Amino acid sequence: MAGLSFCGNNVTKNAYSVDTGMLNNGCFVDALNLVPHVFLLFITFPILFIGWGSQSSKVQIHHNTWLHFPGHNLRWILTFTLLFVHVCEIAEGIVSNKQMDTNHLHLFMPAFMGFIAATTSVVYYHNIETSNFPKLLLALFIYWVLAFITKSIKLWKFAEYGVGVLHLRFCITALLVVLYGLLMAVEINVIRVRRYVFFANPQKVKPPEDLQDLGVRFLQPFVNLLSKATYWWMNPLIIGAHKRPIELKKIGKLPIAMRALTNYLKLKDAYEDQRNAEDPEKAPSIWRSMYRAFGRPILLSSTFRYLADLLGFAGPLCIYGIVEHLNKKPVKEGSVVPYFEVYFMSSNELLQNTSVLAVLLFLALVLQRTFLQASYYVTIETGINLRGALLAMIYNKILRLSTSNMSMGEMTLGQINNLVAIETNQLMWFLFLCPNLWAMPVQIVMGVILLYYLLGTSALIGASVIVLLAPVQYLIATKLADTQKSTLDQSTERLKKTTEILKGIKLLKLYAWENIFCDSVEDTRGKELTSLRTFALYTSMSIFMNAAIPIAAVLVTFVSHALINKSKPSSSEAFAALALFHILVTPLFLLSTVVRFAVKAMVSVQKLGEFLQSDEIGDDSWRNGDMSVSLEACKKHPGTTKAINRKQPLLYQMDNYEQPARRPLRPNETEDVAVKVNGGFFTWGSNLSTLSDINICIPTGQLTMIVGQVGCGKSSLLLAMLGEMQTLSGKVYWSNKNRYSVGYATQKSWLLNATVEDNITFGSPFNKQRYKTVIDACSLQPDVDLLPFGDQTEIGERGINLSGGQRQRICVARALYQNTNIVFLDDPFSALDIHLSDHLMQEGILKFLQDDKRTVVLVTHKLQYLIHADWIIAMKDGSVLREGTLKDIQTHDVELYEHWKTLMNRQDQELEKDTEIDNCQTALERKTLRRAFYSREAKNQVDDDEEEEEEEEEEDDNMSTTTSRRSKIPWRVCWQYLSSGGFLMVFLMVFSKLLKHSVMVAIDYWLAEWTANGDGPVNGTAYDDVPVNGTANGDVPVNGTANDDANGYAPDFGNVTRDFVNASAAAVFSNRTNSAAGLPDSYYVPVFIILCGAGIALCLITSLTVEFLGLSAATNLHHNLLNKIIHAPIRFFDVTPLGQILNRFSADTNIIDQHIPPTLESLTRSTLLCLSAIGVIAFVTPSFLIALIPLAVSFYFIQKYFRVASKDLQDLDDSTQLPLLCHFSETAEGLTTIRAFRHESRFKQKMLELTDTNNTAYLFLSAANRWLEVRTDYLGAVIVLTAAVASIWSSGKNLPSSMVGLGLTYALTVTNYLNWVVRNLADLEVQMAAVKKVNSFLSTESENYEGSMDTTQVPEDWPQHGEIKIQDLCVRYDPLLKPVLKHVNAYINPGQKVGICGRTGSGKSSLSLAFFNMVDVFEGRIIIDGIDICKLPLQTLRSRLSIILQDPVLFSGSIRFNLDPERTCTDDRLWEALEIAQLKNMVKALSGGLDAVVTEGGENFSVGQRQLFCLARAFVRKSSILIMDEATASIDMATENVLQKVVMTAFADRTVVTIAHLVSSILEAEQVLVFSAGQLVECDSAVNLLAQQDSLFSVLVRTHK
Secondary structure (H helix, E strand, O other): OHHHOOOOOOOOOOOOOOOOOHHHOHHHHHHHHHHHHHHHHHHHHHHHHHOOHHHHOOOOOOOOOOOOOOOHHHHHHHHHHHHHHHHHHHHHHHHHHHHOOOOOHHHOHHHHHHHHHHHHHHHHHHHHHHHOOHHHHHHHHHHHHHHHHHHHHHHHHHHHOOOOOOEHHHHHHHHHHHHHHHHHHHHHHHHHHHOOOOOOOOOOOOOOHHHHOOOEOOOOOOOOHHHHHHOHHHHHHHHHOOOOOOOHHHHOEOOHHHOHHHHHHHHHHHHHOOOOOOOOOOOOOHHHHHHHHHHHHHHHHHHHHHHHHHHHOHHHHHHHHHHHHOOOOOOOOOEEEOOOOEEEOEHHHHOOOHHHHHHHHHHHHHHHHHHHHHHHHHHHHHHHHHHHHHHHHHHHHHHHEOHHHHHOOOOOHHHHHHHHHHHHHHHHHHHHHHHHHHHHHHHHHHHHHHHHHHHOHHHHHHHHHHHHHHHHHHHHHHHHHHHHHHHHHHHHHHHHHHHHHHHOHHHHHHHOOHHHHHHHHHHHHHHHHHHHHHHHHHHHHHHHHHHHHHHHHHHHHHHHHHHHOOOOOOHHHHHHHHHHHHHHHHHHHHHHHHHHHHHHHHHHHHHHHHHHHOOEOOOOOOOEOOHHHHHHHHHHOOOOOOOOOOOOOHHHHHHOOOOOOOOOOOOOOOOOEEEEEEEEEEEOOOOOOOEEEEEEEEEOOOEEEEEOOOOOOHHHHHHHHHOOOEEEEEEEEEOOOOOOOEEEEOOOOOOOOOEHHHHHHOOOOOOHHHHHHHHHHOOOHHHHHHOOOHHHOEEOOOOEOOOHHHHHHHHHHHHHHOOOOEEEEEOOOOOOOHHHHHHHHHHHHHHHHHHOOOEEEEEOOOHHHHHHOOEEEEEEOOEEEEEEOHHHHHHHOHHHHHHHHHHHHHHHHHHHHOOOOOOHHHHHHHHHHHHHHHHHHHHHHHOOOOOOHHHHHHHOOOHHHHHHHHHOOOHHHHHHHHHHHOHHHHHHHHHHHHHHHHHHHHHHHHHHHHHHOOOOOOOOOOOOOOOOOOOOOOOOOOOOOHHHHHOOOOOOOOHHHHHHHHHHHHHHHOOOOHHHHHOHHHHHHHHHHHHHHHHHHHHHHHHHHHHHHHHHHHHHHHHHHHHHHHOOOHHHHHHOOHHHHHHHHHHHHHHHHHHHHHHHHHHHHHHHHHHHHHHHHHHHOOOHHHHHHHHHHHHHHHHHHHHHHHHHHHHHHHHHHHHHHHHHHHHHHOHHHHHHHOOHHHHHHHHHHHHHHHHHHHHHHHHHHHHHHHHHHHHHHHHHHHHHHHHHHHOOOOOOHHHHHHHHHHHHHHHHHHHHHHHHHHHHHHHHHHHHHHHHHHOOOOOOOOOOOOHHHOOOOOOOOOOEEEEEEEEEOOOOOOOOEEEEEEEEOOOOEEEEEEOOOOOHHHHHHHHOOOOEEEEEEEEEOOEEHHHOOHHHHHHOOEEEOOOOOOOOEEHHHHHOOOOOOOHHHHHHHHHHOOOHHHHHHOOOHHHOEEOHHHOOOOHHHHHHHHHHHHHHOOOOEEEEEOOOOOOOHHHHHHHHHHHHHHOOOOEEEEEOOOHHHHOOOOEEEEEEOOEEEEEEOHHHHHHOOOOHHHHHHHOOO
16 A cells, blocks of 8 residues: 555655644645545536436537537637646656655646546536536536635645745646636626526527528537637548548538628728728729738737747757756756645756656647647638638629720730639638748747757858748749749640630641641640740759758758867757758748749739729610609619618628619500610720711610621620710610610620520529420520430530520520510521521511510611511611611612612522522531430440549449549559659659658768767766766856856867767767777768768759659640540540540640649658658667557548548539639620620629639638648657657667657658648649540540552642542441441532532531541542542542531631641732632731731631631632532621622632532532432432422422421
């Protein structure tokens, strides 16, 4: 029993006597202190364990995280502090106990019980709070009171017997009294506020709105402090991800405080508050608005950051202490106080105990990491909030941008997309890094001071190396930013070219121009690679600097120390200094990054400011009815400028947030004029008026048509009425019932990325009957039937690509479906053939709209519809030529009427003869669609593998396989990537990496050997009296001043001592020769310098090899991808969505170019660092390996779960970002439509939803990163603790203290790098997906370009005559599909004009492709001028024929480039071609003539003009065979007439094959081929076929099919 008595077992004095009074026995007072703790445990354990969940909770709430007791956070903080103080108390008790003769349990037992009680109290409190049962808090209240009283008694007794501040136990007791008092106050406050006891009416509480909403899953703001700090609430999500992928449903909605709308209102208020009345022009400062809206959380985060940085210095100091005191007995400074009969120690003494230091180190690390992650989290959350607010701000601005800005190119779509995608992210990143700006300087200063304290002046020299090299790093960082910018420009340029190639791929293949365009892309790619090479160089320099600076600093420090002080530092100083250098490097490296981001953020803010100040559309032009009317209208419909009612809760505000007024029901229209323009002069931004002197009236409820030649301002007139143009003078009046919403269909169709149905209903309620009528009127039913999911198919950028006509009809359907008084249709027939146009005119416009008595304004080229018009406006050169009814014009302007008549004449004859023919174009579009889907199915059967495996995995019910597949690392793809970089580079990389890390370990090991040689005997028994550091025997001034000594530090040992120590050290445990020990510096320094030099050189080599490995991989992958895709058969492009191919060239290539190399570098570096560190620790203390096993297991599981969850969250983030960016660009493109329909608020709502979804994903991703980092950091802290404990245990067994220092310094680095291993692994896994996607395209079959004939065998001028023989021809699109042409035989004479017609899907267009060998000719052959075309090399064949396609394709560049990219023709020939195509005068008028600019897609010319350019292009190539794939669909009649004549004259001697949509174009044909279901059924001249009544041709003509 003697060992364990409570009050000790001192025989001389009776420890249990209470003669002097109860309280004067120290042991009794300690026993008294046990009472409250035991009381608490007895009361709470039954309550905690028996369970009480059922009846308790008054409010049903699905999250058990509702924290509602006042003082909640304060209580958690106080409890944690209490626990820490208890730990100190236990430590103090145990250490004091060791000084006594017998065990005194009362020194530490009450403290231990207090620790348990404090833990219990917080668990108990948490359970009470989540189940909302406040009455039970009474137990805690009683506990705090009792504990406070007993501790106060103890403190009072201490004071009475003169135990003071010098004694540690007094301080601890005093602290406990304060803490208990505070906790008691918190408890009283809960009673005061909630009144749950002692009061008659307890306060009722309701959970916050977010927690009542089952959709909110982001619980960080609502959980308790412990869960907040460790992200415990994320566990179910992250572990669950293993079983099934995380979907959007799983992450739910954002809490209200984080939603974009909330933050937008915060930022907008801060922004608008700065506008002052005196100077309304002055732009408010965005910086100030950001500070006002989001300054507070940034301050909080900075506080956390400071705390973490200060705690960071605990590491080196503890290492110093442990190595210093490892082998020395602590000096007693305390004393035994009478009456208590126990030992009281001083605080200094406790800190000399190595075990205590190890525990302190552990706690400091845990706390430091917790604060650091908290700081990161707060800034990230704030950054995300800021981004949401900025996006909403930009979006609101876009909706108000003036159209002229957009069309005059002052604000391009690209700029807007950049603002959304780049600038907002720059600001968000700046906020993430923001606290670093003020935390780092403090950290650096502190670090340098500590270094100076350890090593004196030599430390300053070493630190100055770091500081001097910092500007170099900054320089490299800015250079990096510049090269990245130029790389970006180059890649944008390359993408633009690639996009053009892919959009016009059919034309390029038909004209055999793919290589020219491919070369131009390769050219740009070459420039991009040059930038990338520079980028790689700078990146590797930057990595090199990071790795080399600490080595250089250490080298300079220790060598200068050896030179200045003629001595070596002790190992405790050396390794503390080493650890400090590690700490210092990070802020100095990051500082350059942060400064760079700050500069970028300034640029972004400037761009944002300019954008927010740019021109807006005038509000007044919206609705000036007669002034009285418009005022009323404004009162009744507060429209777009509605102030937000702050008193309403946010939820309601969302609904009526800037909602436009709904249109009132339509009364019988009384006004006869719907829109009136008086003396209008309108412009697109320059002061030249585009429209001049406009005076028109649009009659209500009637059909008004606007006609005129191409480019005379018809569309501008509509936009002017909608208020989109700038008014120079004049007024637009709307009758007050009309201008709320206008159904508007633009000429260039604009679709949303949504289903067909959504595009048509466009936010209006769905009405089945109406919907069906509209679809029939626009003859969309057959097209919809072809789509894979009917009208629920996604169309638009990301969906299925529809053809022009289909897109246009959907836009018209949208305008018809909306229930608006006025409908504006801008040339709805431009992309439709005759049959569809007639149907749309009859069913849609005349029947559907007129029955509804809606006012219709129709812009059109089709003069034959003028007979239906109630009112006609004829325009010419931007002004109104005539207005009136057809009758008026007939009587008053005979000339104009006659002109129209001649134009209409041709068509009238056709109409009379009823000879309208096959709606070929539509048929073609539908066929393309059908082909696309049909082939898609076929393709999917072949390789489901191509599409992401994710889909199959979800169907895969067998959970285990899914799990293993999801957590596997894609080694195969990594290997493909590395091998495309070249084997030599891979070998070099691996070899240099391993070598580098070996050298790094060697440097530190050598340092350990060197300093160990100055440390004296290690087992501390042999020479106890040797002054080892001048601290123990303060009386020996060791070669330093007394003052130095007071610092407890000596820069140098006495010479004598040193030699003696060296000799003894050598003798005791080292095999080193005496000579080595005798000449230490000359022996160690040179080796040390050589090692450091080698390390620095290797750093450079490794960083270069990785970057250039990545570069060569990127070069090869892109080159192969481009060549594969450009030479792929046309079939590939029908099957693969354009967006998917473009993604390979944009996002994926970008990842391969810029992201994989740094990730790879970082991954290899951090992995090797961790491994070498663990190796070193195991080498120093082998016992550490035992502890390593559980650590490794837990690390394995953490990384496994995290990688899967992180990948899912990253995918979610990417997939939610795309719709958001698309929505922005969609809005910018369709501004006029959205504003005409008055749908701004619906689009805003959608934008807010998309932003929130993306922000949710991003928040969860960053929370998952914090989850990982907290866990790996804690693991790292445990590693440090185990290493420290293991070395303290082994210290008795001849372990040199320098080795302990080495081990601990390495253990400290592990904490920094563990999470990087996992993060980089996860990143690499995501990035390797890009390589995988690119590789999947590399397996595409190419077309066979070779042919079996040699180019030399083909005559130069082939085909000279243009004779075509088709023999038994069978054609299919794909070996898996049915043939589209079966056994066709035909003969075409040289110079013959041939027409081809047939019903939809009869194979007409397929024949035109067969001439160019674009499709699979699997039987039969086509012989042109005696040569079988299948044997010819494709390049030769295609370059000798000409074709004009139905869709006009122009490329950006000059007009010359568009006509003749090969640069083979003279200018005269080009002008001649332009003249034939009726373009000569127009081109002459342009600045630059033939070198005039063509913008992307030829947008600066009208559709008709583009088609004429395509004709000119065919004329330039003087081939004797021309194929016209109905090329006249989008041209007005006058031009078409001219064209027909031209083709007849210019091509008199050539063979012309016309694929007909309009019978008129082939009625004069010398031979007509009629196809049906892929077979040629009739072949004769048009006249003969018409003569046969029952011929298919005459049937087609009669049914005008």
